[in-house]
Amino acid sequence: MSIIILGIESSCDDTSASIIKNDTILSNVIAGQKVHEEYGGVVPELASRAHQQNVIPVVDKALKDAGLRPEDVNAVAFTRGPGLMGSLLVGASFAKGFALARRLPLIAVDHLQAHVLANFIQEAGNTKAVPSFPFLCLLVSGGNSQIIEVRSHLDMEIIGHTIDDAAGEAFDKCAKVMGFPYPGGPFIDKYAREGNSEAFEFSKPRI
Incomplete structure:
Protein backbone atom coordinates (compact mmCIF):
# COMPACT_ATOMS: atom_id res chain seq x y z
CA MET A 1 0.00 0.00 0.00
CA SER A 2 1.32 3.43 -0.95
CA ILE A 3 1.42 6.20 1.66
CA ILE A 4 1.24 9.80 0.45
CA ILE A 5 2.42 12.47 2.89
CA LEU A 6 2.17 16.24 2.60
CA GLY A 7 5.20 17.81 4.27
CA ILE A 8 5.27 21.47 5.36
CA GLU A 9 8.46 23.32 6.39
CA SER A 10 8.46 26.86 7.82
CA SER A 11 11.27 26.97 10.38
CA CYS A 12 12.96 30.12 9.06
CA ASP A 13 12.33 32.27 5.97
CA ASP A 14 11.44 29.70 3.30
CA THR A 15 7.92 28.32 2.99
CA SER A 16 8.19 24.79 1.62
CA ALA A 17 5.73 22.04 0.79
CA SER A 18 6.50 18.61 -0.56
CA ILE A 19 4.58 15.52 -1.54
CA ILE A 20 6.26 12.19 -0.80
CA LYS A 21 4.97 8.78 -1.82
CA ASN A 22 6.53 6.06 0.34
CA ASP A 23 10.20 7.16 0.14
CA THR A 24 10.04 9.06 -3.16
CA ILE A 25 9.59 12.80 -3.66
CA LEU A 26 6.82 13.64 -6.13
CA SER A 27 7.04 17.43 -5.79
CA ASN A 28 8.91 20.05 -3.79
CA VAL A 29 7.93 23.73 -3.86
CA ILE A 30 9.82 26.53 -2.07
CA ALA A 31 8.84 30.20 -1.71
CA GLY A 32 11.60 32.53 -0.55
CA GLN A 33 11.20 35.92 1.11
CA LYS A 34 12.86 38.97 -0.46
CA VAL A 35 11.54 41.23 2.30
CA HIS A 36 14.64 40.54 4.43
CA GLU A 37 17.19 41.78 1.89
CA GLU A 38 17.14 45.42 3.05
CA TYR A 39 17.81 44.35 6.66
CA GLY A 40 20.76 42.08 5.93
CA GLY A 41 19.19 39.14 7.75
CA VAL A 42 15.94 37.43 8.65
CA VAL A 43 13.46 39.56 10.62
CA PRO A 44 11.28 37.05 12.55
CA GLU A 45 8.06 39.11 12.51
CA LEU A 46 8.29 39.73 8.77
CA ALA A 47 9.10 36.07 8.17
CA SER A 48 5.96 34.84 9.92
CA ARG A 49 3.78 37.28 7.96
CA ALA A 50 5.31 36.15 4.67
CA HIS A 51 4.68 32.50 5.62
CA GLN A 52 1.00 33.34 6.07
CA GLN A 53 0.90 34.72 2.53
CA ASN A 54 2.86 31.85 1.00
CA VAL A 55 1.71 28.65 2.67
CA ILE A 56 -1.57 28.11 0.78
CA PRO A 57 -0.17 28.82 -2.73
CA VAL A 58 2.90 26.67 -2.00
CA VAL A 59 0.83 23.68 -0.83
CA ASP A 60 -1.56 24.09 -3.76
CA LYS A 61 1.33 24.04 -6.25
CA ALA A 62 2.96 21.04 -4.56
CA LEU A 63 -0.25 19.05 -4.95
CA LYS A 64 -0.69 20.12 -8.57
CA ASP A 65 2.94 19.34 -9.44
CA ALA A 66 2.45 15.85 -8.00
CA GLY A 67 -0.78 15.40 -9.97
CA LEU A 68 -2.77 14.89 -6.78
CA ARG A 69 -5.78 16.33 -4.95
CA PRO A 70 -6.05 17.13 -1.23
CA GLU A 71 -8.18 14.01 -0.72
CA ASP A 72 -5.32 11.83 -2.01
CA VAL A 73 -3.13 12.72 0.99
CA ASN A 74 -2.86 10.07 3.74
CA ALA A 75 -0.99 12.09 6.40
CA VAL A 76 0.47 15.54 7.07
CA ALA A 77 3.95 16.23 8.45
CA PHE A 78 5.23 19.59 9.67
CA THR A 79 8.33 21.08 11.27
CA ARG A 80 7.84 21.44 15.04
CA GLY A 81 11.26 22.98 15.69
CA PRO A 82 13.87 24.16 16.21
CA GLY A 83 13.28 27.41 14.35
CA LEU A 84 11.68 30.84 14.59
CA MET A 85 8.61 30.62 16.83
CA GLY A 86 6.29 32.71 14.66
CA SER A 87 7.34 30.94 11.47
CA LEU A 88 6.89 27.51 13.04
CA LEU A 89 3.45 28.50 14.28
CA VAL A 90 2.24 29.32 10.76
CA GLY A 91 3.32 25.96 9.35
CA ALA A 92 2.02 24.01 12.34
CA SER A 93 -1.36 25.78 12.28
CA PHE A 94 -1.87 25.13 8.58
CA ALA A 95 -0.84 21.48 8.95
CA LYS A 96 -3.21 20.97 11.89
CA GLY A 97 -6.09 22.59 10.02
CA PHE A 98 -5.47 20.52 6.87
CA ALA A 99 -5.22 17.30 8.87
CA LEU A 100 -8.22 18.04 11.09
CA ALA A 101 -10.47 18.90 8.14
CA ARG A 102 -9.67 15.55 6.50
CA ARG A 103 -9.24 13.44 9.67
CA LEU A 104 -5.63 12.64 8.77
CA PRO A 105 -2.71 11.65 11.02
CA LEU A 106 -0.48 14.59 11.96
CA ILE A 107 3.28 14.05 12.24
CA ALA A 108 5.46 16.56 14.12
CA VAL A 109 9.02 16.44 12.75
CA ASP A 110 12.23 17.60 14.40
CA HIS A 111 13.95 20.00 11.99
CA LEU A 112 17.46 18.66 12.58
CA GLN A 113 16.51 14.98 12.51
CA ALA A 114 14.82 15.68 9.18
CA HIS A 115 18.12 16.94 7.76
CA VAL A 116 19.74 13.63 8.72
CA LEU A 117 16.90 11.49 7.36
CA ALA A 118 16.84 13.42 4.07
CA ASN A 119 19.68 11.09 3.06
CA PHE A 120 17.06 8.33 2.66
CA ILE A 121 14.67 10.23 0.39
CA GLN A 122 14.60 9.23 -3.26
CA GLU A 123 13.67 11.34 -6.28
CA ALA A 124 11.39 9.96 -8.96
CA GLY A 125 13.49 8.41 -11.72
CA ASN A 126 16.77 8.97 -9.87
CA THR A 127 17.44 6.19 -7.36
CA LYS A 128 20.46 6.79 -5.13
CA ALA A 129 22.38 4.76 -2.58
CA VAL A 130 21.45 5.38 1.05
CA PRO A 131 23.67 5.03 4.13
CA SER A 132 23.56 1.91 6.29
CA PHE A 133 23.31 2.05 10.08
CA PRO A 134 25.19 3.04 12.11
Missing part, protein backbone atom coordinates in the same frame (compact mmCIF):
# COMPACT_ATOMS: atom_id res chain seq x y z
CA PHE A 135 26.82 6.09 10.50
CA LEU A 136 28.14 9.54 11.39
CA CYS A 137 26.40 12.59 9.96
CA LEU A 138 27.92 16.07 9.74
CA LEU A 139 24.99 18.46 10.08
CA VAL A 140 25.70 22.04 9.02
CA SER A 141 22.45 23.98 8.78
CA GLY A 142 21.86 27.62 9.67
CA GLY A 143 22.49 27.99 13.38
CA ASN A 144 23.58 24.38 13.85
CA SER A 145 26.91 22.62 13.30
CA GLN A 146 26.84 19.11 14.76
CA ILE A 147 28.29 15.63 14.40
CA ILE A 148 25.59 13.04 14.99
CA GLU A 149 25.84 9.30 15.51
CA VAL A 150 22.86 7.76 13.71
CA ARG A 151 22.00 4.26 14.91
CA SER A 152 18.55 4.01 13.32
CA HIS A 153 15.86 6.25 11.88
CA LEU A 154 14.76 7.25 15.39
CA ASP A 155 17.92 6.66 17.44
CA MET A 156 20.40 9.54 17.09
CA GLU A 157 22.92 11.12 19.45
CA ILE A 158 24.80 14.41 19.11
CA ILE A 159 28.43 13.60 19.89
CA GLY A 160 29.95 16.95 18.98
CA HIS A 161 28.93 20.51 18.19
CA THR A 162 30.37 23.99 17.91
CA ILE A 163 30.75 25.96 21.14
CA ASP A 164 30.62 29.33 19.39
CA ASP A 165 29.05 30.36 16.07
CA ALA A 166 27.70 27.69 13.76
CA ALA A 167 28.99 27.77 10.18
CA GLY A 168 25.81 29.39 8.86
CA GLU A 169 25.94 32.12 11.49
CA ALA A 170 29.59 32.81 10.71
CA PHE A 171 28.79 33.15 7.00
CA ASP A 172 25.93 35.57 7.67
CA LYS A 173 27.87 37.74 10.13
CA CYS A 174 30.97 37.99 7.93
CA ALA A 175 28.87 38.82 4.88
CA LYS A 176 27.09 41.62 6.73
CA VAL A 177 30.36 43.10 8.05
CA MET A 178 31.83 43.06 4.54
CA GLY A 179 28.73 44.70 3.05
CA PHE A 180 27.52 41.82 0.88
CA PRO A 181 23.78 41.73 0.11
CA TYR A 182 21.57 39.19 1.87
CA PRO A 183 21.88 36.25 1.68
CA GLY A 184 25.63 36.71 1.85
CA GLY A 185 26.67 33.06 2.04
CA PRO A 186 27.02 32.56 -1.73
CA PHE A 187 29.24 35.67 -1.96
CA ILE A 188 31.49 34.43 0.86
CA ASP A 189 31.75 31.05 -0.87
CA LYS A 190 32.54 32.62 -4.24
CA TYR A 191 35.29 34.94 -3.02
CA ALA A 192 36.78 32.33 -0.69
CA ARG A 193 37.50 30.14 -3.72
CA GLU A 194 39.53 32.99 -5.20
CA GLY A 195 41.51 33.67 -2.01
CA ASN A 196 44.67 32.28 -0.43
CA SER A 197 43.85 29.27 1.75
CA GLU A 198 47.26 29.58 3.47
CA ALA A 199 46.86 33.24 4.50
CA PHE A 200 45.62 32.42 8.02
CA GLU A 201 46.27 29.54 10.37
CA PHE A 202 43.15 28.28 12.10
CA SER A 203 42.90 26.05 15.16
CA LYS A 204 42.02 22.42 14.55
CA PRO A 205 38.48 21.39 15.54
CA ARG A 206 38.26 18.81 18.31
CA ILE A 207 35.52 16.65 19.79
Whole structure:
Protein backbone atom coordinates (compact mmCIF):
# COMPACT_ATOMS: atom_id res chain seq x y z
CA MET A 1 0.00 0.00 0.00
CA SER A 2 1.32 3.43 -0.95
CA ILE A 3 1.42 6.20 1.66
CA ILE A 4 1.24 9.80 0.45
CA ILE A 5 2.42 12.47 2.89
CA LEU A 6 2.17 16.24 2.60
CA GLY A 7 5.20 17.81 4.27
CA ILE A 8 5.27 21.47 5.36
CA GLU A 9 8.46 23.32 6.39
CA SER A 10 8.46 26.86 7.82
CA SER A 11 11.27 26.97 10.38
CA CYS A 12 12.96 30.12 9.06
CA ASP A 13 12.33 32.27 5.97
CA ASP A 14 11.44 29.70 3.30
CA THR A 15 7.92 28.32 2.99
CA SER A 16 8.19 24.79 1.62
CA ALA A 17 5.73 22.04 0.79
CA SER A 18 6.50 18.61 -0.56
CA ILE A 19 4.58 15.52 -1.54
CA ILE A 20 6.26 12.19 -0.80
CA LYS A 21 4.97 8.78 -1.82
CA ASN A 22 6.53 6.06 0.34
CA ASP A 23 10.20 7.16 0.14
CA THR A 24 10.04 9.06 -3.16
CA ILE A 25 9.59 12.80 -3.66
CA LEU A 26 6.82 13.64 -6.13
CA SER A 27 7.04 17.43 -5.79
CA ASN A 28 8.91 20.05 -3.79
CA VAL A 29 7.93 23.73 -3.86
CA ILE A 30 9.82 26.53 -2.07
CA ALA A 31 8.84 30.20 -1.71
CA GLY A 32 11.60 32.53 -0.55
CA GLN A 33 11.20 35.92 1.11
CA LYS A 34 12.86 38.97 -0.46
CA VAL A 35 11.54 41.23 2.30
CA HIS A 36 14.64 40.54 4.43
CA GLU A 37 17.19 41.78 1.89
CA GLU A 38 17.14 45.42 3.05
CA TYR A 39 17.81 44.35 6.66
CA GLY A 40 20.76 42.08 5.93
CA GLY A 41 19.19 39.14 7.75
CA VAL A 42 15.94 37.43 8.65
CA VAL A 43 13.46 39.56 10.62
CA PRO A 44 11.28 37.05 12.55
CA GLU A 45 8.06 39.11 12.51
CA LEU A 46 8.29 39.73 8.77
CA ALA A 47 9.10 36.07 8.17
CA SER A 48 5.96 34.84 9.92
CA ARG A 49 3.78 37.28 7.96
CA ALA A 50 5.31 36.15 4.67
CA HIS A 51 4.68 32.50 5.62
CA GLN A 52 1.00 33.34 6.07
CA GLN A 53 0.90 34.72 2.53
CA ASN A 54 2.86 31.85 1.00
CA VAL A 55 1.71 28.65 2.67
CA ILE A 56 -1.57 28.11 0.78
CA PRO A 57 -0.17 28.82 -2.73
CA VAL A 58 2.90 26.67 -2.00
CA VAL A 59 0.83 23.68 -0.83
CA ASP A 60 -1.56 24.09 -3.76
CA LYS A 61 1.33 24.04 -6.25
CA ALA A 62 2.96 21.04 -4.56
CA LEU A 63 -0.25 19.05 -4.95
CA LYS A 64 -0.69 20.12 -8.57
CA ASP A 65 2.94 19.34 -9.44
CA ALA A 66 2.45 15.85 -8.00
CA GLY A 67 -0.78 15.40 -9.97
CA LEU A 68 -2.77 14.89 -6.78
CA ARG A 69 -5.78 16.33 -4.95
CA PRO A 70 -6.05 17.13 -1.23
CA GLU A 71 -8.18 14.01 -0.72
CA ASP A 72 -5.32 11.83 -2.01
CA VAL A 73 -3.13 12.72 0.99
CA ASN A 74 -2.86 10.07 3.74
CA ALA A 75 -0.99 12.09 6.40
CA VAL A 76 0.47 15.54 7.07
CA ALA A 77 3.95 16.23 8.45
CA PHE A 78 5.23 19.59 9.67
CA THR A 79 8.33 21.08 11.27
CA ARG A 80 7.84 21.44 15.04
CA GLY A 81 11.26 22.98 15.69
CA PRO A 82 13.87 24.16 16.21
CA GLY A 83 13.28 27.41 14.35
CA LEU A 84 11.68 30.84 14.59
CA MET A 85 8.61 30.62 16.83
CA GLY A 86 6.29 32.71 14.66
CA SER A 87 7.34 30.94 11.47
CA LEU A 88 6.89 27.51 13.04
CA LEU A 89 3.45 28.50 14.28
CA VAL A 90 2.24 29.32 10.76
CA GLY A 91 3.32 25.96 9.35
CA ALA A 92 2.02 24.01 12.34
CA SER A 93 -1.36 25.78 12.28
CA PHE A 94 -1.87 25.13 8.58
CA ALA A 95 -0.84 21.48 8.95
CA LYS A 96 -3.21 20.97 11.89
CA GLY A 97 -6.09 22.59 10.02
CA PHE A 98 -5.47 20.52 6.87
CA ALA A 99 -5.22 17.30 8.87
CA LEU A 100 -8.22 18.04 11.09
CA ALA A 101 -10.47 18.90 8.14
CA ARG A 102 -9.67 15.55 6.50
CA ARG A 103 -9.24 13.44 9.67
CA LEU A 104 -5.63 12.64 8.77
CA PRO A 105 -2.71 11.65 11.02
CA LEU A 106 -0.48 14.59 11.96
CA ILE A 107 3.28 14.05 12.24
CA ALA A 108 5.46 16.56 14.12
CA VAL A 109 9.02 16.44 12.75
CA ASP A 110 12.23 17.60 14.40
CA HIS A 111 13.95 20.00 11.99
CA LEU A 112 17.46 18.66 12.58
CA GLN A 113 16.51 14.98 12.51
CA ALA A 114 14.82 15.68 9.18
CA HIS A 115 18.12 16.94 7.76
CA VAL A 116 19.74 13.63 8.72
CA LEU A 117 16.90 11.49 7.36
CA ALA A 118 16.84 13.42 4.07
CA ASN A 119 19.68 11.09 3.06
CA PHE A 120 17.06 8.33 2.66
CA ILE A 121 14.67 10.23 0.39
CA GLN A 122 14.60 9.23 -3.26
CA GLU A 123 13.67 11.34 -6.28
CA ALA A 124 11.39 9.96 -8.96
CA GLY A 125 13.49 8.41 -11.72
CA ASN A 126 16.77 8.97 -9.87
CA THR A 127 17.44 6.19 -7.36
CA LYS A 128 20.46 6.79 -5.13
CA ALA A 129 22.38 4.76 -2.58
CA VAL A 130 21.45 5.38 1.05
CA PRO A 131 23.67 5.03 4.13
CA SER A 132 23.56 1.91 6.29
CA PHE A 133 23.31 2.05 10.08
CA PRO A 134 25.19 3.04 12.11
CA PHE A 135 26.82 6.09 10.50
CA LEU A 136 28.14 9.54 11.39
CA CYS A 137 26.40 12.59 9.96
CA LEU A 138 27.92 16.07 9.74
CA LEU A 139 24.99 18.46 10.08
CA VAL A 140 25.70 22.04 9.02
CA SER A 141 22.45 23.98 8.78
CA GLY A 142 21.86 27.62 9.67
CA GLY A 143 22.49 27.99 13.38
CA ASN A 144 23.58 24.38 13.85
CA SER A 145 26.91 22.62 13.30
CA GLN A 146 26.84 19.11 14.76
CA ILE A 147 28.29 15.63 14.40
CA ILE A 148 25.59 13.04 14.99
CA GLU A 149 25.84 9.30 15.51
CA VAL A 150 22.86 7.76 13.71
CA ARG A 151 22.00 4.26 14.91
CA SER A 152 18.55 4.01 13.32
CA HIS A 153 15.86 6.25 11.88
CA LEU A 154 14.76 7.25 15.39
CA ASP A 155 17.92 6.66 17.44
CA MET A 156 20.40 9.54 17.09
CA GLU A 157 22.92 11.12 19.45
CA ILE A 158 24.80 14.41 19.11
CA ILE A 159 28.43 13.60 19.89
CA GLY A 160 29.95 16.95 18.98
CA HIS A 161 28.93 20.51 18.19
CA THR A 162 30.37 23.99 17.91
CA ILE A 163 30.75 25.96 21.14
CA ASP A 164 30.62 29.33 19.39
CA ASP A 165 29.05 30.36 16.07
CA ALA A 166 27.70 27.69 13.76
CA ALA A 167 28.99 27.77 10.18
CA GLY A 168 25.81 29.39 8.86
CA GLU A 169 25.94 32.12 11.49
CA ALA A 170 29.59 32.81 10.71
CA PHE A 171 28.79 33.15 7.00
CA ASP A 172 25.93 35.57 7.67
CA LYS A 173 27.87 37.74 10.13
CA CYS A 174 30.97 37.99 7.93
CA ALA A 175 28.87 38.82 4.88
CA LYS A 176 27.09 41.62 6.73
CA VAL A 177 30.36 43.10 8.05
CA MET A 178 31.83 43.06 4.54
CA GLY A 179 28.73 44.70 3.05
CA PHE A 180 27.52 41.82 0.88
CA PRO A 181 23.78 41.73 0.11
CA TYR A 182 21.57 39.19 1.87
CA PRO A 183 21.88 36.25 1.68
CA GLY A 184 25.63 36.71 1.85
CA GLY A 185 26.67 33.06 2.04
CA PRO A 186 27.02 32.56 -1.73
CA PHE A 187 29.24 35.67 -1.96
CA ILE A 188 31.49 34.43 0.86
CA ASP A 189 31.75 31.05 -0.87
CA LYS A 190 32.54 32.62 -4.24
CA TYR A 191 35.29 34.94 -3.02
CA ALA A 192 36.78 32.33 -0.69
CA ARG A 193 37.50 30.14 -3.72
CA GLU A 194 39.53 32.99 -5.20
CA GLY A 195 41.51 33.67 -2.01
CA ASN A 196 44.67 32.28 -0.43
CA SER A 197 43.85 29.27 1.75
CA GLU A 198 47.26 29.58 3.47
CA ALA A 199 46.86 33.24 4.50
CA PHE A 200 45.62 32.42 8.02
CA GLU A 201 46.27 29.54 10.37
CA PHE A 202 43.15 28.28 12.10
CA SER A 203 42.90 26.05 15.16
CA LYS A 204 42.02 22.42 14.55
CA PRO A 205 38.48 21.39 15.54
CA ARG A 206 38.26 18.81 18.31
CA ILE A 207 35.52 16.65 19.79
